Amino acid sequence: MTEAVRAVLEEVARDAPEVLDELVTAEWAQRYGRPVRLCSQPGHPAARQEQVGNDARELLQRLDARFPGGAPAQAKVLRTILVQHVLVDAKGRFRPRTMRDGRPPSRIQIESPYETEARWTRRGDTRWTGYLAHVTETCDDKRINVITDVATAVSSADSQALPGIHARLRRLRLLPDRHLVDGGYTSVAGLDAAARLHRVTLIGPLPPSTTPQHHPAAPPRSTTPQHRANDGFGRENFIIGFDQREVTCPNGQVSANWQDLPVAEPTKVAVRFDARQCGRCPERAKCTPGPFRSLYFPTHRLHELQTKNRADQQDADWRRLYGRHSGAEGTIEEVADGHRGHRCRYRGLAKTHVQHVPTALAINVERLSLQEPDDGSYRPRPQDSRQSPPQ
Known part of the structure; x- marks a missing residue:
């Protein structure tokens, strides 16, 4: 929230500096005169939160009086961040909003005033604020593997990206017969939808069995x-x-x-x-x-599909086929490290996706340039694809 106040001050100082007269003191300059980089355990966090909240409230009141027709863009962002992150108690003091208070989920919570579409994301032990890039590529042992689809998304379950990926591949006539994905993309409903809507066999491990059980006095839990x-x-x-x-x-x-x-x-x-x-x-x-x-x-049909998938995972042929998916990690390293895919040159989801697409094209050009000339007849598209985990 400190960065959000600083962003408003920067915008107002550029467009309407007279609003800040008699408001910005030496203490304000010390708090917001430079980018804030707090340690993992800052001192006096409650007092700091209350001070920043009071500053934000006073700043917004001035802006409302100065711009009755509509506040500057960063002021609107600050107001949203205030509602999402803090509450005002009965004594008028600010305190951090908790999940019990109705704190919004990460998929809609603004993390940066400069990049309002970016979201906090976690995959395993890795955490970051930004976007997810879902990369799909062919995996034929006898041909050069090329990237066929790149999807850019905000924080969400990986399985939610599959319907859009399959729809785009179908429109381009690149839909595979078998699609190798990691456990984040698999669900029994996703396996059924891929087979029923696109005739694609989704190959990946289903998550382990969970058995929610609860009574009214206790919250649901995954297993006993x-x-x-x-x-x-x-x-x-x-x-x-x-x-x-x-x-x-x-x-x-x-x-x-x-x-x-x-x-x-x-x-x-x-x-x-x-x-x-x-x-x-x-x-x-x-x-x-x-x-x-x-x-x-x-339901019955999905239960049978779930049982079959978990039985197939114990089969040596299934494991051998799924072993091709290990090459997806190399593609992720190629995107992230070889082409600096972890850093975006633009702000916003749409422009970030524009960067991801040429990056994938560059990787395909590099791979195809290493292919030996082939004087043979036309070969059909490979039938297997694998899904790279998001970044």
């Missing part, structure tokens, strides 16, 4: 503590009868409390065992810490 410690019952221990619309627990109790969730949900079926059934179960401690157990799982 006992299941995570290999000392409890997961979803795979329950017998699902899709035709009978009932589920049998490991202790023999049958639940007919079957509910189809909205179509938009990846997992579309919810089943709950009554508290009367779980209350008298001698193994309840291995199943749920609450008064009852709930299960969430895909």
Whole structure:
């Protein structure tokens, strides 16, 4: 938020410096006269937050009085950042907004006043503020592999990029028969959509089985503590009868409390065992810490697809085929280090994408320039593609 106040001061000092008369003092110049670089644990963070909030409020009040028809652009950004990041308590003091207060998710939260479309992103142990670049390339052992698609996106699940990638490849007649992706792109709904809409076999590991269970007094959790410690019952221990619309627990109790969730949900079926059934179960401690157990799982068709995918992952031929995906890491290094793909020359999602596309073209030109002249007849496009992880 300090950088947001500084950005407003820079804009106003350039366009309407008289607004800052009698406002910007020596203390203001010390706080905002240079870019702020705080350490990981700055001193007196609450006092600093309150001071910056008071400065921002006073600055915005002056701008509202000076520009009744509309504040400068950076002032609008500052107002949005204030709403997203801080709250005013009953005594008029600023304090950081928490998730309990309704803090917006990272996909819509502004992180920089100079680049309002960039978002905070995390992949594994890597964190950054910027964009995601999804790179798709061919992976034929006998031909030069070329990049066929580049997608630039803000912070989101990697699997959300696949429908757009497949749609563009289909429009260019470059759609592969098999598409190798890493675990971030796979979901049972994504596997089904790729096969049904584009006739593309999505090859990648599905995430491990999770079994949300909860009761009204506790928030949902991915698995029970006992299941995570290999000392409890997961979803795979329950017998699902899709035709009978009932589920049998490991202790023999049958639940007919079957509910189809909205179509938009990846997992579309919810089943709950009554508290009367779980209350008298001698193994309840291995199943749920609450008064009852709930299960969430895909519909019949998606459940079969999920089971088949997890079985295929144990097959040596599947692993050998998926091993081709390892070359995608080399492409990412080529984009990031060889062509400085981690640094953008422009601001905004659209212009950043403009940089990514010529970068991919340059990589293709470099690769094709190393190809030996081929006097043979035309060869069709390769049938396998692999998906590089985002950057």
